[in-house]
Amino acid sequence: MLNDSIRVFAPASISNVGPGFDIMGFALNEPGDEIILRKRKDRKLFIKKITGTSVELPYQPKLNTATAGIINILKEKNLDYGIDVEIHKKMGIGSGLGSSAASAVGGVFAINELLSLKLTHYELLKYSLVGESIASKAIHADNVAPCLYGGFILVRSYDPIDIVRIEYPKNIFCSIVYPGIVIKTSEARKLLSKMVSLKKAVSQAGNAAGLIAGLMKNDMGLIKRSMVDHIAESKRSKLIPYYDEIRKAAFNAGAMNCNITGSGPSMFAFSTSRHEAEKIAAAMSAVVLGFGHECIRYISGINSKGPKILG
Amino acid sequence: MLNDSIRVFAPASISNVGPGFDIMGFALNEPGDEIILRKRKDRKLFIKKITGTSVELPYQPKLNTATAGIINILKEKNLDYGIDVEIHKKMGIGSGLGSSAASAVGGVFAINELLSLKLTHYELLKYSLVGESIASKAIHADNVAPCLYGGFILVRSYDPIDIVRIEYPKNIFCSIVYPGIVIKTSEARKLLSKMVSLKKAVSQAGNAAGLIAGLMKNDMGLIKRSMVDHIAESKRSKLIPYYDEIRKAAFNAGAMNCNITGSGPSMFAFSTSRHEAEKIAAAMSAVVLGFGHECIRYISGINSKGPKILG
Numbered sequence: 026m027l028n029d030s031i032r033v034f035a036p037a038s039i040s041n042v043g044p045g046f047d048i049m050g051f052a053l054n055e056p057g058d059e060i061i062l063r064k065r066k067d068r069k070l071f072i073k074k075i076t077g078t079s080v081e082l083p084y085q086p087k088l089n090t091a092t093a094g095i096i097n098i099l100k101e102k103n104l105d106y107g108i109d110v111e112i113h114k115k116m117g118i119g120s121g122l123g124s125s126a127a128s129a130v131g132g133v134f135a136i137n138e139l140l141s142l143k144l145t146h147y148e149l150l151k152y153s154l155v156g157e158s159i160a161s162k163a164i165h166a167d168n169v170a171p172c173l174y175g176g177f178i179l180v181r182s183y184d185p186i187d188i189v190r191i192e193y194p195k196n197i198f199c200s201i202v203y204p205g206i207v208i209k210t211s212e213a214r215k216l217l218s219k220m221v222s223l224k225k226a227v228s229q230a231g232n233a234a235g236l237i238a239g240l241m242k243n244d245m246g247l248i249k250r251s252m253v254d255h256i257a258e259s260k261r262s263k264l265i266p267y268y269d270e271i272r273k274a275a276f277n278a279g280a281m282n283c284n285i286t287g288s289g290p291s292m293f294a295f296s297t298s299r300h301e302a303e304k305i306a307a308a309m310s311a312v313v314l315g316f317g318h319e320c321i322r323y324i325s326g327i328n329s330k331g332p333k334i335l336g
Numbered sequence: 337m338l339n340d341s342i343r344v345f346a347p348a349s350i351s352n353v354g355p356g357f358d359i360m361g362f363a364l365n366e367p368g369d370e371i372i373l374r375k376r377k378d379r380k381l382f383i384k385k386i387t388g389t390s391v392e393l394p395y396q397p398k399l400n401t402a403t404a405g406i407i408n409i410l411k412e413k414n415l416d417y418g419i420d421v422e423i424h425k426k427m428g429i430g431s432g433l434g435s436s437a438a439s440a441v442g443g444v445f446a447i448n449e450l451l452s453l454k455l456t457h458y459e460l461l462k463y464s465l466v467g468e469s470i471a472s473k474a475i476h477a478d479n480v481a482p483c484l485y486g487g488f489i490l491v492r493s494y495d496p497i498d499i500v501r502i503e504y505p506k507n508i509f510c511s512i513v514y515p516g517i518v519i520k521t522s523e524a525r526k527l528l529s530k531m532v533s534l535k536k537a538v539s540q541a542g543n544a545a546g547l548i549a550g551l552m553k554n555d556m557g558l559i560k561r562s563m564v565d566h567i568a569e570s571k572r573s574k575l576i577p578y579y580d581e582i583r584k585a586a587f588n589a590g591a592m593n594c595n596i597t598g599s600g601p602s603m604f605a606f607s608t609s610r611h612e613a614e615k616i617a618a619a620m621s622a623v624v625l626g627f628g629h630e631c632i633r634y635i636s637g638i639n640s641k642g643p644k645i646l647g
Contacts, residue, residue, distance in 0.1 A: 044541065223528060233542070238490060250498060
């Protein structure tokens with residue numbers, strides 16, 4: 026039984042997880058974008074509404090992250106449908122929380138469900154990356170893959186793309202603060218050196234391997250020790266004026282780690298209970314507010330399911 | 337009940353496991369060095385015999401890998417014992433199979449058992465590294481740790497040292513060929529660039545993380561796809577004149593991978609049965625022999641126990 030419309034939720038995600046620069050990410054329970062699709066009687070595709078953002082997003086479907094993948098699916102599968110789309114952003118664009126990935130996955134997931142296309146996860150990933158690439162220029166699957174698959178994801182390789190689901194402790198919680206400052210991904214990427222020392226590359230591989238082992242072994246001590254990034258964070262931290270202070274506050278409140286997500290400015294910390302996570306988020310948030318900036322905070326477990334149908 | 341003498345076996349090990357350059361290693365069932373200790377009536381320490389090697393090894397205990405750790409233990413623990421030592425090398429020095437690590441661990445393990453010292457694994461590691469450092473100048477734990485702990489080991493960090501035991505498929509077999517050519521570790525290390533590209537560093541971390549996930553998930557396909565090294569092997573392969581041919585022969589015979597162990601010249605390949613492993617080793621060995629070089633080959637599972645008492 027097919028419906029004429031669908032409303033879906035697609036989760037935010039944490040990427041560049043400590044030593045997992047460009048290769049790891051995990052999905053959150055909140056926040057997450059909402060995408061609504063309604064069938065039209067003709068074969069046209071329109072974006073009817075975009076809410077929840079002060080950043081101007083394109084209404085041309087080919088240029089919008091949420092609809093570019095949908096267009097590709099309709100075209101490649103020779104599907105004669107017209108669709109009206111609503112995009113309800115529930116997280117900041119450029120927050121470091123995988124905002125464009127959530128919209129890209131949401132659109133592709135929604136059309137697959139609305140038309141009962143039964144596309145494989147791998148196909149959905151491919152089409153979601155079409156949307157994501159509009160926002161981020163280069164292909165980075167470390168938000169799209171966790172958003173789509175749910176859980177904790179290792180992107181072992183980009184060419185060919187190789188997505189590995191990683192088991193993780195069920196009692197891990199994440200405290201997130203999103204400070205009201207703007208960092209462009211492209212600017213954050215320019216800060217990175219094209220070369221890294223052999224020593225740092227070896228450390229990064231050691232910590233990345235350690236983090237995977239810690240997650241799969243349920244070894245909180247090992248996770249904590251492995252949450253070190255030698256490649257991006259030391260450079261990107263300069264874009265967050267109170268980076269050191271947020272970290273200090275998080276650790277003082279009992280956090281296992283405190284790192285930048287994506288290219289920032291949001292930062293996240295792990296702990297092992299909701300109560301602790303709330304305490305840590307409050308401490309991190311207090312730093313941002315103390316500097317006179319706005320701050321949104323989230324508490325979330327790792328979302329094991331990925332996107333879901335809301336109605 | 338203490339004996340006056342002890343004979344121990346300390347295993348060879350594979351290090352730089354594919355993407356695990358400087359951070360991963362595993363112990364083999366064979367070959368392995370034998371170390372014999374006999375108590376003396378005075379407080380002196382002598383190396384009485386060294387067999388199994390054409391390379392001249394020092395008979396001064398402070399300068400020998402097998403005895404330097406023993407000396408440190410006796411001194412730091414204020415132990416009034418004299419010891420005669422025999423070192424029976426069972427693998428080539430400079431083979432890439434952790435020869436010096438085996439002797440270093442063998443000596444330290446043997447004195448701990450002979451005198452019932454009940455040192456922790458971590459202490460044994462520390463003293464074994466004293467011996468290993470004589471042979472390799474820099475501290476590298478990726479042979480010593482697997483030799484001592486057994487199994488598959490991740491050295492997450494060197495400062496402080498952090499040893500992580502990794503679960504692995506029980507049906508994994510290793511084919512090893514040791515060609516009769518000489519590569520000095522110090523020469524092999526000079527070939528490495530001090531800097532690597534960001535792209536390679538990210539790939540290396542992805543494959544290192546993928547290998548750990550593959551081992552722990554018992555996912556042979558993932559192990560196979562992850563056995564790629566972007567840092568050392570492309571450079572060091574030039575020191576093995578038939579590197580490409582050995583790899584080709586291994587893959588044609590059904591191997592999951594074929595990589596250099598340590599700084600070479602030995603190469604190893606994984607497979608999932610002893611029968612396959614024998615076929616693969618024969619194919620790899622035929623290449624070396626075809627080039628007119630001597631070749632020793634080994635077939636081994638992963639040794640889960642580390643060193644053991646022979647008598």
